[in-house]
Amino acid sequence: MHVKSASDRVSEITLQLERLILSGDLAVGDYLPAERALSEQLGVSRSVIREALGRLTSIGLTESRHGSGTRVATPSGREISVGYERLLRNSDVPLEDLAVVRLSLESTIASLAASHRTDPQLQQLAATQAVLVNPRKSLAAHVKADAEFHAVLAEATGNRVFPLMLTPIHDLLTDSRLKTLKRYGAALAYSHHQKIFEAVRSRDASAAAAAMREHLAVNSRHLEAMAAARSKTD
Numbered sequence: 001m002h003v004k005s006a007s008d009r010v011s012e013i014t015l016q017l018e019r020l021i022l023s024g025d026l027a028v029g030d031y032l033p034a035e036r037a038l039s040e041q042l043g044v045s046r047s048v049i050r051e052a053l054g055r056l057t058s059i060g061l062t063e064s065r066h067g068s069g070t071r072v073a074t075p076s077g078r079e080i081s082v083g084y085e086r087l088l089r090n091s092d093v094p095l096e097d098l099a100v101v102r103l104s105l106e107s108t109i110a111s112l113a114a115s116h117r118t119d120p121q122l123q124q125l126a127a128t129q130a131v132l133v134n135p136r137k138s139l140a141a142h143v144k145a146d147a148e149f150h151a152v153l154a155e156a157t158g159n160r161v162f163p164l165m166l167t168p169i170h171d172l173l174t175d176s177r178l179k180t181l182k183r184y185g186a187a188l189a190y191s192h193h194q195k196i197f198e199a200v201r202s203r204d205a206s207a208a209a210a211a212m213r214e215h216l217a218v219n220s221r222h223l224e225a226m227a228a229a230r231s232k233t234d
Contacts, residue, residue, distance in 0.1 A: 009044050013052040016042070021061050021072050031071045032062065098169055099220045103213060105165060106150065110196055110212035111205040113156035121156040125149060125197050132190040142186040143178050149193050153200070180222050192218065 020026045032038065032053070039046045053070050056062040063073040113121075131137050131145035147170050154162040170177075181189060192215035199208035 006048060009048045010051045010055070013042055013044060013048055014055045017052060017056060018061060021056075026072050028072050028074050031069050034069060096220075096223075098172065099216065099223065102169060103216050103220075105162075105169075106153075106216060107209045107212045109150075109154050109157055109162055109166070110200065111209040112159065112162075113153045114200045114203050114205040114208040116158040117156040117200055117203075121152055122201055124152045125156075125193075125200065128152065129190060129193055129197060132186045132193065135186075137186075139178065139182055139186075142181050142189070143174065146177055146181065146186075146189055146193075147174070153196070156200070176223060179226060180219065183226065184222055188218075 017026075017032070026032065033041065035046045035049045035053070038049045042049070053062065053064065057064055057070070057073075060073055062070050064070045128145040128149040131141055132149075137145075150166065150170060151163065154166045192211070195211040196208055196215065199205075199211050
């Protein structure tokens, strides 16, 4: 007869509570029963309940407040992005593979952003451009503005999945963005972004996608050139 370990029990209870949350039986803001009540209801020790609740909190499904208990958290998607990024990092994904994914993903994003963007989002894009075109801004500021431009486009699609997919990819590309902007200058990134910006402002979906493809193709060539230069010096 197989006797379940404490770890097995924690996993089992975590899964039960997770299903209650994901099914909607426990809605956002609802408080879970107290540890003692859950312990009696589910027939496990309070230590098992405590660890199960900790796991739910670690993946963003619940939040605990001292003296108030544990309640279902508002979904943020950040935990998904973090896990996605960790997976990509641990898989040693080549930059060339990410570039191929970006080409398809961000071309679609640019197209949809042109169709669905709002005036406030257009102002956000313009703000990032103001930083990129300013030579007095630091390299770190240029890198941040570059990333924010793409992030705002993803939000402007109106599709909440795109930011979740794009964020970890761009986090992985921070180092390469730093190198390309340092070598080729923020002015070039600004000129590429400006073409995308104009198309998005004009709500020209096809032009926005084409401008993004051109931007990413040039970026890929720059990365290849830098990689070739490094291999010659190794």
